[in-house]
Amino acid sequence: MNRQNIYLPYLMRIEKITEEAPSVKTFKLKFVDEEDAKKFSFKTGQFGEYSVMGEGECTFCIASSPTREGYIECTFRQVGKVTTALANRDIGDIVGFRGPYGNIFPIDEWKGKNLLFIAGGIALPPMRSVIWNCLDLRENYKDITILYGAKTVADLVYKEELREWESRADVNLITTVDPGGETPDWKGKIGFVPTVLDQVSPKSENTIAVVCGPPVMIKFSLPILEKLGFTEDTIYTTLENRMKCGFGKCGRCNVGKVFVCKDGPVFTFKQLKELPDEY
Amino acid sequence: MDSIRKKVTELLESGAVKVVIGYGEGSDNNVKAIFVRKPQDASKLIYDERCVQNLAFYLMKHEVKHMGKRGVIAPLSVMRTVLQVASECQLKEDEVVVLGITSEKELVEFSNLKELETYISKSDLSLPAKEKEIMDKIEAMSPAERWQYWTNQLSKCIKCYACRAACPMCYCIRCQVECNQPQWITAEATPMGNVEWHLMRAMHLAGRCVNCGECARSCPMEIPINLLTYKTVSMVKGNFEVYAGASSTMESVLSSYKSDDKENFIR
Amino acid sequence: MNIEKKLIKPASLEKLVILLKEEGKQIFAPVKKDNLVNFAEISTLQEMTEDYILTVQSAKSVAFPKVENLFDIKTTKESITLTDKNLNEIPEIVLLGARPCDAAGFDSLNAIFTWDYIDSIFVERLKKVTIIGMSCNKYDAKCFCTSMNGNPGDTKGSDILLTKTNDGNYLAEIITEKGKGIADKHSSLFESISDTIDKNKFIAEVPVKFDLKQILENINKSFESDLWVEQSLRCISCGSCAYVCPTCACFDIQDIYNGHEGHRKRSWDSCGFGLFTLHTSGHNPREVQSQRWRQRVMHKFAYMPDRQQVVGCVGCGRCSRACPVDMNLKEHLINLAEEVVK
Numbered sequence: 064m065n066r067q068n069i070y071l072p073y074l075m076r077i078e079k080i081t082e083e084a085p086s087v088k089t090f091k092l093k094f095v096d097e098e099d100a101k102k103f104s105f106k107t108g109q110f111g112e113y114s115v116m117g118e119g120e121c122t123f124c125i126a127s128s129p130t131r132e133g134y135i136e137c138t139f140r141q142v143g144k145v146t147t148a149l150a151n152r153d154i155g156d157i158v159g160f161r162g163p164y165g166n167i168f169p170i171d172e173w174k175g176k177n178l179l180f181i182a183g184g185i186a187l188p189p190m191r192s193v194i195w196n197c198l199d200l201r202e203n204y205k206d207i208t209i210l211y212g213a214k215t216v217a218d219l220v221y222k223e224e225l226r227e228w229e230s231r232a233d234v235n236l237i238t239t240v241d242p243g244g245e246t247p248d249w250k251g252k253i254g255f256v257p258t259v260l261d262q263v264s265p266k267s268e269n270t271i272a273v274v275c276g277p278p279v280m281i282k283f284s285l286p287i288l289e290k291l292g293f294t295e296d297t298i299y300t301t302l303e304n305r306m307k308c309g310f311g312k313c314g315r316c317n318v319g320k321v322f323v324c325k326d327g328p329v330f331t332f333k334q335l336k337e338l339p340d341e342y
Numbered sequence: 343m344d345s346i347r348k349k350v351t352e353l354l355e356s357g358a359v360k361v362v363i364g365y366g367e368g369s370d371n372n373v374k375a376i377f378v379r380k381p382q383d384a385s386k387l388i389y390d391e392r393c394v395q396n397l398a399f400y401l402m403k404h405e406v407k408h409m410g411k412r413g414v415i416a417p418l419s420v421m422r423t424v425l426q427v428a429s430e431c432q433l434k435e436d437e438v439v440v441l442g443i444t445s446e447k448e449l450v451e452f453s454n455l456k457e458l459e460t461y462i463s464k465s466d467l468s469l470p471a472k473e474k475e476i477m478d479k480i481e482a483m484s485p486a487e488r489w490q491y492w493t494n495q496l497s498k499c500i501k502c503y504a505c506r507a508a509c510p511m512c513y514c515i516r517c518q519v520e521c522n523q524p525q526w527i528t529a530e531a532t533p534m535g536n537v538e539w540h541l542m543r544a545m546h547l548a549g550r551c552v553n554c555g556e557c558a559r560s561c562p563m564e565i566p567i568n569l570l571t572y573k574t575v576s577m578v579k580g581n582f583e584v585y586a587g588a589s590s591t592m593e594s595v596l597s598s599y600k601s602d603d604k605e606n607f608i609r
Numbered sequence: 610m611n612i613e614k615k616l617i618k619p620a621s622l623e624k625l626v627i628l629l630k631e632e633g634k635q636i637f638a639p640v641k642k643d644n645l646v647n648f649a650e651i652s653t654l655q656e657m658t659e660d661y662i663l664t665v666q667s668a669k670s671v672a673f674p675k676v677e678n679l680f681d682i683k684t685t686k687e688s689i690t691l692t693d694k695n696l697n698e699i700p701e702i703v704l705l706g707a708r709p710c711d712a713a714g715f716d717s718l719n720a721i722f723t724w725d726y727i728d729s730i731f732v733e734r735l736k737k738v739t740i741i742g743m744s745c746n747k748y749d750a751k752c753f754c755t756s757m758n759g760n761p762g763d764t765k766g767s768d769i770l771l772t773k774t775n776d777g778n779y780l781a782e783i784i785t786e787k788g789k790g791i792a793d794k795h796s797s798l799f800e801s802i803s804d805t806i807d808k809n810k811f812i813a814e815v816p817v818k819f820d821l822k823q824i825l826e827n828i829n830k831s832f833e834s835d836l837w838v839e840q841s842l843r844c845i846s847c848g849s850c851a852y853v854c855p856t857c858a859c860f861d862i863q864d865i866y867n868g869h870e871g872h873r874k875r876s877w878d879s880c881g882f883g884l885f886t887l888h889t890s891g892h893n894p895r896e897v898q899s900q901r902w903r904q905r906v907m908h909k910f911a912y913m914p915d916r917q918q919v920v921g922c923v924g925c926g927r928c929s930r931a932c933p934v935d936m937n938l939k940e941h942l943i944n945l946a947e948e949v950v951k
Binding site: 067068116118119142303305307308316317318325 | 679680682684688689691693694721722724725726727728729730832858859860861862863864866868871873875878880885886887888889890894895900904907908911912915916
């Protein structure tokens, strides 16, 4: 298909649907057109506009790693018109995808460093891509620690992934649920993510931290990271904002002169601090 | 005018109100809404035939609401709006001080909304001459001619929704037009789509419109859209003997049921 | 290309309109209807009005229509077919009588629609528009083109610019290759003109209201100013300013679909609307009008100059004319600049 029309999406077939948590699903998507699949590539951190034809478009990150070719994955929560239409799709149905858009996690710059991934709730999807990307290139990195928490056990997403990461000797996985969110057979930690972060006290020397989560989680995790010795340009996060076009034209996602769809969604905390209070 | 400025200064100095919304000189001989917070700025208040904007709109605007108790310079349309939005629970009696103003620039003070109701019941609520002329012309048309007139006028609509933004009664947090499950009103400006939007809005305003004319004033295409809602006003008056903006406790004509309702289909 | 000066008489202009129409071009010109002047399609020059200062709406819809179909959708039980927009179906348009500020507006739009990603639909539409502009011999209090590096006789953005002289004929400046194409093809209608004709004698003199350089410098420092709240208190968020503005390009993308066929479209939107940046979670980064007013002004005067090297305003004053509550942009800019200097 001629790709001159930047609004024209790729057609993708749903290969697999995983029910991650109440109202949260993951789709594995394959290009309907083999030629599109061959020409397509993306880097970790980027996002796309996913659509149900006739219902509209929606912005999610690409949750799979670029090291795994031939398909992409996305995870979403059913909250509105388009996500409801997506949630009602079956395996074999066709959806649309435009992308990849946005900037990337600079994982090449992180070679030889320790990596600390901190995520909360539904914010694990943007991190999943970069986690798998780094794990697939494991020899490039030193220690990898993943700290992930959710409100309750049921709200933890990527349960299969969590099991895999848990079983790996070269990954230190710490999972936690909020106090009161545990089940009788829960073996992980109990406590808010920032609290557990403080307890675990990972080292900051030669370490990059990637933090994604609800604003309140980030707000309380930051001081702890600073206490541990992380600096503003060794902490990364991804921003979300309402988007429509994904490529800087509809005028919606800018925070000051920074466009989340073009200059982001990946930002260091140093860059975040320079942004006006409008996100 | 002096008595009004004096009253405003008093109210602000005593702290009885935090802000008074009134008319002030704008640019290029226009009038603009001003928000007087300092007593000395009361001298900026003016009132003349250019002052037609419905200031009551601002009583419910977020930034203004949070300033505290507010006063408002109130010609008739503003008075009626205050009563109507109070009857719809959008404004409480103790949140507002109504500074009534007659066409002779005389101040009329009200100590409560009941006094406002009495004043309005004695006022002349007929349409301004120019609008009455057009209304009479349309009333004299046959149904086919009226359809022609309105489809012609509404074909100019560009669906900017300024009419809705300007109307003090259109305060719904999620208007029908902003609903996408389902998409009731399309964004496109098509002849029939425009008619659909304006008829729907006129129906939502039946029994609620206070004839302030802000919708027509804000329309960039100068469509006399206020006449549609004025028509619903006169129909409600004819059928239910009530009109909007007459009382702060009046129930909405189209959404309240009375056991002695004229229609018997519901019994 | 050097600007060539020619003369075109009203009768020749009339003929030109007919010939261009015969070539299959659509001609849009200012037309008076029910007391308002707006661009509409014409077949003869008589339909065009010259007795006005500016049209209510800008001319941007010839390249950036209010609603634009992006592609068609057809679905059956077995398949989904997307049909790309056929750019060849986009008609050739002649925009006759556009004021210099209208013509300059397309530059801003182009900067947005070709920023890194090229919007091929917009580019194709703009490519097929030929602008035969008309200089202004009068202005009103809301005009401020000369404060925005423009002027009522500016050739920027037009392919041919007409200026009416005192004998009723038009000085025609042939500015671009596109303009030259028309002038050469219909050379009998474009006569030679005396070198001594002074265009400035027939053009309005719009006083400069502010120093644009100072405004651009100071606006960048004004994000935290209290003035944004003060200025926006009376704004009712109606969106008229964005809809009539020649440089506003914010849009929404939606699908229209009846269950088996439809299309995806982009339509005009405004950063002044409350829902513009609302997240599904209920969080709104621009919750109150003062933040939205600030976004509008800073996008045009701070962010666009920084990211696209073009100012998002041509000084036409349409926003101020359409505004029902006297949000006079020119005055606000001057106030902002003064405030920051303090």
